[in-house]
Amino acid sequence: MAQSQVSSIDPPRYLTGDKTGLREFLDKFDVFLFDCDGKQVVFVTNNSTKSRADYCKKLEGLGIPSTVEEIFSSSYSSSIYISRILQLPENKRKVFVIGESGIEQELRSENVPFIGGTDPAYRRDITPEDYKLVAAGDESILDPEVGVVLVGLDFHINYLKQALAYHYIKRGAVFLATNIDSTLPNSGTLFPGAGSMSAALIMMLGKDPIALGKPSQAMMDAIEGKFQFDRSRACMVGDRVNTDIRFGLEGKLGGTLGVLTGVSSKEEFVSGGVRPHAYLDKLSDLLASDL
Amino acid sequence: MAQSQVSSIDPPRYLTGDKTGLREFLDKFDVFLFDCDGKQVVFVTNNSTKSRADYCKKLEGLGIPSTVEEIFSSSYSSSIYISRILQLPENKRKVFVIGESGIEQELRSENVPFIGGTDPAYRRDITPEDYKLVAAGDESILDPEVGVVLVGLDFHINYLKQALAYHYIKRGAVFLATNIDSTLPNSGTLFPGAGSMSAALIMMLGKDPIALGKPSQAMMDAIEGKFQFDRSRACMVGDRVNTDIRFGLEGKLGGTLGVLTGVSSKEEFVSGGVRPHAYLDKLSDLLASDL
Structure with a gap:
């Protein structure tokens, strides 16, 4: 996956505690992709294990009111892409899913037929008979x-799911990924992410999937199509330079804002190849009541 | 994984049916790595799921007599590397295994302690408690x-094994792979290989493992150390350019011989970036009784 060299030209401005800077930054934007209050908010998540409805519940649990319509998940983005953009032949419309129920729910919401996913029939060891059946097609x-x-x-x-996915793609199926984050934050550390699910297939096939999550601009186009905002007045807020910040920069949004409560470090924000326009210690620094 | 551009200078000679060519080719070598009769034979396999003893049985089943001493498997090569070459601190000698019993048997033969592998305790779903325990170390x-x-x-x-492997390496463990073949032939087609097991970790960690199977020259050095042959009088025979043929070429063996009964195609042998010195339709063409 070639990583284009995108970064805002100047080093990012550190805004925590800088009231003037904060006000200037906030005044630039009408839309915040992923967080803030008093303005249009769109929550953009690459976590495909949850549906938009699941995500609403999660945000509610965190004391953040939201509606399904404000949420853009990579599972939703993928379902939209399959149902509305891919031109599949009549007899090739089924999706083989590697993933959890979030993907299944969003595929159902777009009436896309699928197999695999959470079906227990695929949660088993490969057998000698499987090899023969697969080889015989x-x-x-x-x-x-x-x-x-x-x-x-x-x-x-x-192993069975990986083998079947490989053979479907070799037989002509389109290779899509909800997102290609290599890791998933949990409990303050990192675990395998969706990208590490694609990694085996990428190595076996020698080709990359079309990725629908951040930083894919297919996702940005879908968001813009739905919310009709002015990109120069929109700001992407996130903790990860290679997905969130890159997504905003490549989408030519007016701003990108890094927060230090997640994956990327201050060093990455300040001197990495992909830098945000500004950064904060934590998101709540943006919500200072005296601004 | 950078692939160096190695190939024999001339296009490979097609030897099937060419008696003179065959005799000339055979006369050049004393040792065949992986097959032939009447000369020293070493069977070199990247399949780590089997031990050398398992492999002997398999060859016997195919009507090919062999001894454990004639077999070099990537599981054996890895065990040798861990026990004799890696200088591990006294309190860091345990191996976390992703793999099957072949690896376990060879680690035991070198008295290397290990966990993971075929232990049923690791064949389960990850739990919310696991995330916390891993995060807490x-x-x-x-x-x-x-x-x-x-x-x-x-x-x-x-997922659990991948997560644990990732965390062990992040905490300082050496990242080794028995081999990095992306695919495994079975029933006349391809299935995920050992390389596709490493792929997720490579993506997550941003670094490659030390690979002990073909084409790693660590394996060639170990074979030479054991058999004391003259490299210029040794020939590597195999079906896969990126492992077998590359192994022989980078090891500066006198010859490499491709066979068309496996993974690589005639086109790859003749015009690929890594070409054997000669090639045959099938290995038995080398054994023509009237040579």
């Missing part, structure tokens, strides 16, 4: 209607 | 004596 194991393989974060990834 | 889930992560082909790969 037997329809009992390789559904001839599958025209897309969609790879998201799957906590039940296994 | 709790010794009930992260053994402080682990100093090496060895990744081979594992038909029971799962």
